[in-house]
Amino acid sequence: MVRAAIPAAVARPGTALYPGLHRAIDDLLTGNECAGIPRRSPEQVIARVNRRWYGEHADTRSGADYRGCDRCTTPGCEAPRRTPENPEGCDRIINRNSWLAAAILQQDCPDPGCEDGVIMSGGDCRACRVRAQERRAAARAAAEAEERLRAEAAAREATAASVAGRAEAEASEEFRFRMLLGRRGTYGAMLDHQVERHMTAWRERHPDPAGPPLALDAARRGRFTDEEPDHDGPADEPGPEEDGPEEDGPEEAGSWGPASSPSAEYQAWREQRAQARLASLGG
Ligand SMILES: [Zn+2]
Ligand SMILES: [Zn+2]
Incomplete structure (x- = not known):
């Protein structure tokens, strides 16, 4: 069931999955206590695959004509990848299989029972709600700071011109x-x-x-x-x-x-x- 939901761009229907991706899906379906991964229903895993692949525009980002940085060429890109630790990196997807395997295992909520904002046992995730509020506040503060800098630069320019x-x-x-x-x-x-x-x-x-x-x-x-x-x-x-x-x-x-x-x-x-x-x- 989950296999059928894997995008054709990652693995053509009827072909075997890349082992790393297969393992990642199994971990989500059966749970992996050592890795702190709770088990999910096939529907939840499919939804997660789709959120990652389509929600993060992976089909576009893995295309040969995609340019994620100025070092991207048609065959690929040698620049460091974009990661949470390296947000300036290139977001071109070089290997669809390993990218999707890592993407579906990624749990950005500190609550392991949270499935992208919804607690699997029921209810909205409070941690995600708080983090969303913080993200919005940070974005607002950044926009305000940027606007302030822009106004200051304009004022300096006007002063220089009038001097x-x-x-x-x-x-x-x-x-x-x-x-x-x-x-x-x-x-x-x-x-x-x-x-x-x-x-x-x-x-x-x-x-x-x-x-x-x-x-x-x-x-x-x-x-x-x-x-x-x-x-x-x-x-x-x-x-x-x-x-x-x-x-x-x-x-x-x-x-x-x-x-x-x-x-x-x-x-x-x-x-x-x-x-x-x-x-x-x-x-
Ligand atoms: Zn690149
Ligand atoms: Zn959460």
């Missing part, structure tokens, strides 16, 4: 303002002073998304909060408008638009500024 965007916007603003004052005839120390004052106000309106460099900011505020920038340029200045805080619009850190492609003049200035900063850092 880079702010640095670019800051340099671009300094260049714009420097050129504006230069065209109005300001130069030398007065130019540097006015640019610095303008940029200090700009930085206060555009907080660093990576966090403020506190000491530096405080020092700047101490030096410059006494006066508002006053740039009395020619009224017919056609260039970019002088911008007080009120003219700057609702710009926010992290929302830097795509910069128009920078001019060669601007790029040369940035290069020069970066080198000057390096030199001053080097002492």
Whole structure:
């Protein structure tokens, strides 16, 4: 009876069973006290065979075209098998007979009288119910942790993007303002002073998304909060408008638009500024 229920892919009808599989079925039917296997009815054994073979997609996993890992080839797979101890292993079934023999003997419930969640003498298995609850809780916790990690990574990425965007916007603003004052005839120390004052106000309106460099900011505020920038340029200045805080619009850190492609003049200035900063850092 049980023999007839063995999938044809494992043993063609009418052929003898592979001895290991035959032994496993006998152990289930007659019980094996030494191995802690209680006896089962033929119906229970058949149900167990079917749950294992079809429930674990063994027909697919034993096909020559199945790829359980990147080392799988048509003739087989040399990679370590997937086991409870090695969940990363390849789940391709190399030998249908020995796989099914091991699968039907596998008792994942600590209660040997449990037949996949149902106690053979009657009633649901409490151990299985508890384990199912634990599995669901663990899966929920894992999903939550994954979601949290994903959100954190996205936040880090957004911060990095806005830090880079702010640095670019800051340099671009300094260049714009420097050129504006230069065209109005300001130069030398007065130019540097006015640019610095303008940029200090700009930085206060555009907080660093990576966090403020506190000491530096405080020092700047101490030096410059006494006066508002006053740039009395020619009224017919056609260039970019002088911008007080009120003219700057609702710009926010992290929302830097795509910069128009920078001019060669601007790029040369940035290069020069970066080198000057390096030199001053080097002492
Ligand atoms: Zn493989
Ligand atoms: Zn159980």
